[in-house]
Amino acid sequence: MQIELGHYLALSAIVFGIGAIGFLVRRNVLVQLMCIELMLNSVNLMLVAFNRYMPDNHAGQLFAFFVIAIAAAEAAVGLAIVISMFRLRKTVHSDRADTLRH
Amino acid sequence: MSGGGEALFAFCALVALLSALGTVALHSPIRAAMSLLVHIISLSGLFLLLHAQLLAALQLLVYAGAIVVLFVFVIMMIGPSVPEPPTMRGMATKTVSVAIMVVLTAILAFSLMPVHMPLIDLGPCLAGEGAECDQFGGVGAMAQSLFMDELVPFELISVLLTVAIVGAIAVARGRSTQEQALAQAKREAQASALAEQTAREQAMAAEVAAHGGHG
Numbered sequence: 608m609q610i611e612l613g614h615y616l617a618l619s620a621i622v623f624g625i626g627a628i629g630f631l632v633r634r635n636v637l638v639q640l641m642c643i644e645l646m647l648n649s650v651n652l653m654l655v656a657f658n659r660y661m662p663d664n665h666a667g668q669l670f671a672f673f674v675i676a677i678a679a680a681e682a683a684v685g686l687a688i689v690i691s692m693f694r695l696r697k698t699v700h701s702d703r704a705d706t707l708r709h
Numbered sequence: 710m711s712g713g714g715e716a717l718f719a720f721c722a723l724v725a726l727l728s729a730l731g732t733v734a735l736h737s738p739i740r741a742a743m744s745l746l747v748h749i750i751s752l753s754g755l756f757l758l759l760h761a762q763l764l765a766a767l768q769l770l771v772y773a774g775a776i777v778v779l780f781v782f783v784i785m786m787i788g789p790s791v792p793e794p795p796t797m798r799g800m801a802t803k804t805v806s807v808a809i810m811v812v813l814t815a816i817l818a819f820s821l822m823p824v825h826m827p828l829i830d831l832g833p834c835l836a837g838e839g840a841e842c843d844q845f846g847g848v849g850a851m852a853q854s855l856f857m858d859e860l861v862p863f864e865l866i867s868v869l870l871t872v873a874i875v876g877a878i879a880v881a882r883g884r885s886t887q888e889q890a891l892a893q894a895k896r897e898a899q900a901s902a903l904a905e906q907t908a909r910e911q912a913m914a915a916e917v918a919a920h921g922g923h924g
Contacts, residue, residue: 608715609715611826612825612826613824613825614722616821617819618722618755621814624810624813624818625726625729626733629732631803632803632807634799637787638733638738641738641741641742641745645733645748651752655759655761655764656759659759659761662760668764669851669854669859672764672851673862675764675767675772676771678772679776680870682776682779683873684880686779687878693787699787702799
């Protein structure tokens, strides 16, 4: 069996779906952040796969490079917010982050 | 692609899928983080298959070396969390969202599966070229593209990372006891000023009422 572009794209779509389901179902903020990382990673895989099949420039790989940098910044700020919320609420349960609701 | 490439793809894809499921399904956050680590390593194997050597190395350095370690540190700081009892409303929302996402993902995957494009052969390095071999996805070729075509976004990324570091420190640091005492004093001063103003307004109202009575 020859590996086609479609295989990479389907794998990337499935991993994105798993990440999205995790983000919707889990209520632990840390696990939700990990699911965001899963989704970002799957998009990276898709970009790199497209770039391999159109190798006249490095646009896809450079885009994946920037996505990795932005994911690092996002993880840093997100975890800082988690720590701040834990200090305030003594929990990492996202349903308990409801100060603005009342 | 040779048979070895296909076997590597099958292995990495299987590990990536299983570890992604593990990240979502495993109960304790530290196990989910370890599963995410396995996922990242298998994705870097897929990057190698796609001729993105530099990105595979960066994936390991940045994700496995920095982001997962950051997650593990935060989990260590926070400690084991108490699981909350599931509610009926939560269960209904979860079932609906899982069903919708499964259908959407299945549609997307099945429509993307038959996509076919001719694989362009990149050509191996010449025998005498060695380190100067400027291949697709290698450090030299990526640096050429990064610093010639995409210099402005690259510099903007550095600004973004600086802002993110400053923001993360500002958010996570919390307040020292001195700052807390200052804030407390400020709140008390504001409360007393407010009380004073209310008293003054009441006195004025009483005065107006008294004058009104005379008039």
